[in-house]
Amino acid sequence: MRVMLHVCDIFATEYDFKFNTTKSAVIRVGPRSNVDCAPLMLAGQNLMYVITVKYLGVYLVAAKHFKCSMDHTRMKFYRAFNCIYAKSRAANSELISVELFRSYCLPLILYATEALDLSKRVLSMPDNCINRDVAKIFSVNDRQSIQYITLNLNLRNIEVVIESRKKKKFIDKLSQ
Numbered sequence: 441m442r443v444m445l446h447v448c449d450i451f452a453t454e455y456d457f458k459f460n461t462t463k464s465a466v467i468r469v470g471p472r473s474n475v476d477c478a479p480l481m482l483a484g485q486n487l488m489y490v491i492t493v494k495y496l497g498v499y500l501v502a503a504k505h506f507k508c509s510m511d512h513t514r515m516k517f518y519r520a521f522n523c524i525y526a527k528s529r530a531a532n533s534e535l536i537s538v539e540l541f542r543s544y545c546l547p548l549i550l551y552a553t554e555a556l557d558l559s560k561r562v563l564s565m566p567d568n569c570i571n572r573d574v575a576k577i578f579s580v581n582d583r584q585s586i587q588y589i590t591l592n593l594n595l596r597n598i599e600v601v602i603e604s605r606k607k608k609k610f611i612d613k614l615s616q
Contacts, residue, residue: 441480442480442481445480445481445482445487448482449482449483452483458483459482459483461482461483461485461487464482464487464488465487465488465489465490465493466480466487466488466489466490467489467490467491467492467493467500467501467502468489468502469500469502469503469504469505469506469507470504471504473502473503473504474502477489490502492509494512496552497551497552498551498552498556499511499512499513506557508556508558508562510558510562510565510566513548513549513551514549514565514569516548517545517548517549517566517569518569520544520545520548521541521545521573524537524540524541524544524545525537525541525573525576525577528540534577534578537577538574538577538593538595541573541577542595545573546570549566549569549570549598550566550598550601550602550605553566553598553602553605554602554605554606554609558602563598563599563602566598567597567598567599570590570595570598571583571586571590574586574589574590574593574595
């Protein structure tokens with residue numbers, strides 16, 4: 441890593457380029473992710489070690505294996521849903537709320553999911569969010585009613601949606 445950072449320093453000098461070390465950070469992934477190590481330097485500044493980093497809208501977490509955090513995604517999802525629900529509730533139409541939910545909230549929770557290898561536990565989080573919101577829109581509490589509503593509204597299981605998106609991207613690339 442030190443050699444690669446030194447190459448970056450040489451590049452910056454040759455091409456009159458300046459790295460913003462305040463926006464640069466180091467995250468460790470692997471069996472020794474929690475062990476302290478020597479500081480890394482870029483442009484004469486020590487880089488900060490962090491436990492989470494946002495990269496292209498995805499939060500990566502320092503852990504023994506590659507891991508992503510969906511907590512920020514869930515917060516954005518609920519923030520968008522609560523805003524939409526507060527406005528659409530005045531229309532007294534559950535279907536309007538569902539369509540707005542489908543258009544604005546689902547893309548937030550599905551962002552980059554087809555590019556990530558998510559665990560079963562992480563994949564259950566979006567389904568739980570959807571079920572809670574359907575329960576709120578339709579004022580129901582029992583699991584069977586929620587399943588019936590999501591089935592009739594074609595709000596499929598998130599794992600199925602992600603798989604179909606992966607297949608669609610694969611087929612699109614294949615046809616090109």
